[in-house]
Amino acid sequence: MGNLRDNPGALLCVVGARPNYMKMAPLLRAFRSRADLPPAVLVHTGQHYDPMLNDRLFEDLALPRPDINLGVGSGTHAVQTAEVMRRFEPVMDEHQPSCVVVVGDVNSTLACSLVAVKKGVPVAHVEAGLRSFDRAMPEEINRILTDQISDLLYTTERSAHDNLAREGIPTGRMHFAGNVMIDSLLYHRSRAVPAARTLQAAGAGFGGAGYGVVTLHRPSNVDEPEALRASLEILCEVAQRLPLVCALHPRTVARVDGFGLSELLKGARLAVLPPQGYLEMLGLMAEATLVLTDSGGIQEETTALSVPCLTLRENTERPITVTCGTNRVVGTRPADIVDGYRAALAGGGPRRIPELWDGRTSERIRDILQKALFG
């Protein structure tokens, strides 16, 4: 990996969107705790910029302010990816990093990896090897391509190694390290905001008989009027059995309004909240009877919290949450969701915390990186 020992440039650590922050926070802490590593420089691409998707999570996670913000904002996939690349290149030139560290599968992850690899700088990809086998998901393309050009691939579950091997990645590049998202969860668990406080502040007093938490933002569920209408009608049906609190992404809110569907979200047993802070969301999930989601990270967090999760998608790139954890992939057909709901509430079998989801993943990643790059 080059002559890095003589001239160790910074570790450029990239974040772009909400699910990156809880992964990078523990990594940054681990990197900066070691004086014998080059400085870790935090680069924010600006893919997410709304205070509730961005600033609030930085505060909750005690993530330091980015050293550099590229301010790219929203755009089509091509525009957003191209703009991150264009603005990241001069940062690379200025810092001459010894490594670029990327997490997850958002557009910023791929864009910065591409710039780095073309400049001959090693890329470390945290959360490598996850595959939904659904190439209609933009994240799946980002995962496959980022893994192909990464030098250090850190995985959260063993199935990822089979996926990577199938794609021709040498075994020596793969490192089973565990889940950094769970590092954040365990680190902040005791500071979670009690659910009653969050519900009360939102005017959603459900009377203490349990509640479900909903998040929904995948293009496949919210970008087409009929798909979104179907998703919302399912929520109305579930809400008749269990009151629901929906923390909605701005993208979903915009689609609900744009397609004239807001009536479907009005009901005494359905509370719509803006995106929540990390500590509020942690509290809401931890105390929930059930979580319904199309998010990737929430499938993992509910497994770590032992709270039943219904994933409103046809697939998951995180199979360990099903085989070992509390997740059920129920698709988007109402009958299947209601079946899943019944099965989830009936319990069923002991659930385990997946291997190495122990709160120490960022330290393992740091130690492997140090050995690989600086010997």
Ligand code: UD1
């Ligand atoms: C991105 C990630 C997705 C992740 C999600 C978490 C990609 C391809 N997708 O999706 O994997 O699960 O973040 O939130 O990278 N918007 C705002 N405020 C913001 C940012 C976005 O209102 O701060 C709205 C804009 O209308 C924008 C839309 O959300 O066009 C989509 O934003 P974008 O960053 O493209 O993707 P997400 O849906 O947020």
